[in-house]
Amino acid sequence: LVPHNIGRGGGGGGGGSAAAPGWDYEANFELEGGVLTRTFLQPPAGATWAHVRITRVDGAEEEKDSSPTPDNASRLLVLHCMQLRPQHPYREGEMQTYLRTARNATREAKVRLDPGHLLEVDVGQYWSSLGHTPVKVQVQFRGVSPLNSAPHLFAGAGILPVEVQHDGTCPRHERLKPSAVLNTLRRVYAPKAATIRTGGERDVLLEPEKVMHALVLQYEVKLSSAASVKLSWPVLNDELYESPFASQLFLAFDAHKKCVGCGDAWSDKVSLGKGASTVQLIVRHDDMKTLKRLEALPLTVIWDLNGKSKVSVDVHYCRHDATLGGSKAGVHLLQPGTRQLLWLKEPSKSSIPKVAKDGGELSGYITFTEDVDSGAKPPSGSRSQVAGYPLSYAVDTTSASTGEASSPPPFEPETAPADAYRTALRDAAVKHLKSLAGKPAFEEIHAGALAAYGDELPLLVARMEHEDALAKKASTAEAWANVGEACDAVVAKIDVVELAQYYGVKHDLEDPEAKYHDKQFKKKKDTLVDALRVAAACKKALHSLAESDDAKAAFLSAMAELAKWVDVKETKHADLLVYKHKLEGSRGDALKVLSQVAGHDDPNACKALSAAQAKKARAALCGELGWAHIERMEKLLAIVAAPANYAPL
Template structure:
């Protein structure tokens, strides 16, 4: 209203709609909406005061008086203070008059907006409206704690349940189906952003913090990064932006996201996650340099853990007093205990401090099919901290087995193993270190002749040596080292011992079996590396004439390898590819190589794709070679994209 001319009346009007939600009564509270008639695009909306103590709602929808299929949209919304709204929606199609049931979670004490709409194109072929009878019943089981946290000990967690609305069946079910592993950043970097774009009107400069995390997957899995401090908050977040990306060792980006991270399926391998945060205050960013990141991984169905419930606190230890179900009387509490998972069910390789995450439900849907009980949709979080691993008693068993040796023999073995370990840590980056390493190798060979683990370690060190100067000499060193490993092994005795099945209760025979398998792997690796070195020498000296006996060395070496391992496997398949290529069978070599690439569950290896392009070019498929070279830029990008 204009105060200088009040006689003119209001300048404008603002309509205000006051909605009074429907209050329910009864045990349990029920809302019935009868004879609602729908045509195409028609919407019915109701506001309901959800009773305190309700945690889920059961809906029965009955349709009648129509002759063509009808599609309906159901949508519910509850506005919650200081968190995102609770939403549920569903699309249902009625091909003929029938009854359908639904259930969805609710929050007691808050207003629920219920919307029912017939799809705009549904029922256009008929002028008959759809008659709908809609009934919604509220149920609830009140729990004294929303989040159940097991501390990793053998102690169970006490839970008290109540029903505030009506009698309910208490049937608790808890499942741990995810694991969260914490990581600290391995690197942090501050970078002031360009002045022209990222300077605030007050003159403050925006600074970016990039945190780098490293994690490794032993098997392929679906993972999701989780930052408890920053995720799921946008407008109430003090940091203006947060982005992340996950890449592998080939700089190939698998996933990227912001405050709402999502799952991504990753193969086996090592990965890098970079987190990008911006703020104008560098002191605040300094506090985030050691920000904890959780990598959340879904467990396979066979690895999910079902927790047990007990009526007594000593139930997990004694093994009795199992709690299955009960009937809750309104207002009367019911106490029970959820036990921790057994040690045998914990995921293998999970480090201590990791968190198993899952959900727990307490009720069942009462209005559905009685023969097939369905758990209530209202679920709560449950987590369990993985405790420290048990003390490994295999070392003690090993000591008991070795007690047959004298003290001097055991001391000599320890000294020998320490020398071998020290040898593997020496670098050969210059002539002096190379000379010292050679002298130490000669000394150890004379002190421990024909000792296969020592010779295998020497071969490993030779392979790690730089080959930039003289590649042919380096490959000859590899051949010499591999021959020493092969000559140190009694192949007939090894084959005899591997063919025998050890007694599972005899520790000595089990130890001998493991030792023989390790020796077989060392033999196969030596033959494999020797074959690669022979092939490299032939490729570096294609014009030099060699004797027929020298040409057969590669073939003899390959035939010896296939006696012990599958030469077409991912680990040794490269040698099979080189053999087929050497014999002029490029098509067979390409087939074996493609099988290796497809069967390999790890990240792509650039050397395999380079070899594939070489084989394609030798076959003469120029167009396929050009196509593969273009894909190399996608599989192995030169650098990571900017944020």
């Protein structure tokens, strides 16, 4: 280590020579492998970032020694800058980078500063980089900061004023070029259960009267799609030896109680599937009252938004531009001792990523100055670790408008009051009938509804669902035959020719009336597909009861009818497709479909064939193919994938 250099912003203090114009600190050092120079600088009160330049001063090119010595080679230098802040991990105020430098080359870096804290600038030559290297180190302090250091956009506010200042302690003009982005989503979950356990003999501390207790918190996290997220408890995280608690550990489980992730005070990302997942946290302490205070401790789930899912926030210099969508903020020169008012525009609802539609807080950062003062590209080998100021936005989950153009009112055909009343009564009867599917009370109420409204399509659908529920219980040929008759009645009621003609051409769905008719035709198509699917499942059941050629032909014919309207390769039809492949002798194709269902993000993508059932069927099919070793492995993996209980904490 060379002697410490102590300097102050605004001049080359002790250990540093008089700084060149435009620089606050300058010093020359002779570096060699394994030698570290340490310089301590006091930044001005208004400095928010520092510009560090390292230049090799090897002399003119003609003075270069022609002999192949290490002094003529490039050097690997290390720049390490740090500010220590009380009760903050040192890594939060640290920047370290490696700089490859050629003869007389210049390398630069930018470092974020927290005002009021001493800055340590360390420069060294990597231990394996041989030879002596004369370098010149220059430091320049710059500063622009918002009066509100953590701006927050409120949903519905539309715009947010943010005032930035250049307090003049850094006597240089700053080139403003503000930009803002939201790249993180946070959502908070309250615990579903909290249990305090008293430790056993192994949890007794050295003091006989003290016993370690454990608080176990259980959370349910529901996701609309699979995601890789970070699980955080901000009150507890980022402390280990300094923490007042003995330990903090968590386990994450999928819907089948399989452990999919774990962590402690510093959590890595955990992959959670679609639907409900369970998270358990255990915190230990010798005082039960202390643990009771944490029984309502919330869990924060954090998503990183990348690529198109990031939300850009428009920044303007004029309020009217922010309100009317005018020109965005460009480059603006801010003089020392002056301020500039900026206006942030609330993100449009269409720009909010799908994962944030269920609510939460979007967070990111806002920066105010150009990364390079001249506007040119940074020199080769430069580094920038100047982070912006935190920015947050609470996502609005209501349908309230944020100033965007509203869609035209939906089209509603004119209906006589008596007809509307009759339709409402029929729909209420159908809703009640569906709740009675498979029950004895269905017949009497259905007969009354038929007498009142005739064989209208909703009543025929209710009959089909009722017969299907009865057949699944009885599993007899007669019961499944009744299902087939009910399906045929539904299909016969739908004008398939009219439906095919409608979907044979495109329609202008921007028109409210066309959009209304499209919705009605979609309902008919969905009803037809449901009836054809139930019919195919019925023929499948009949073939399994009596494996005749006629039953096989009937099932394949039903699948062909279903394929006219939908892609039968969709996961929702996987149970029928697997059966079809096996009937046709294509067991490899059946195995492929089962693997798709078993590995699907949504374990209930196919209602008739869950992921667990698919894994079991896949193991059995492997056995049929003579792959006994794979069958055994599949059965063992199935136990691991769906254990009987949660792993103990």
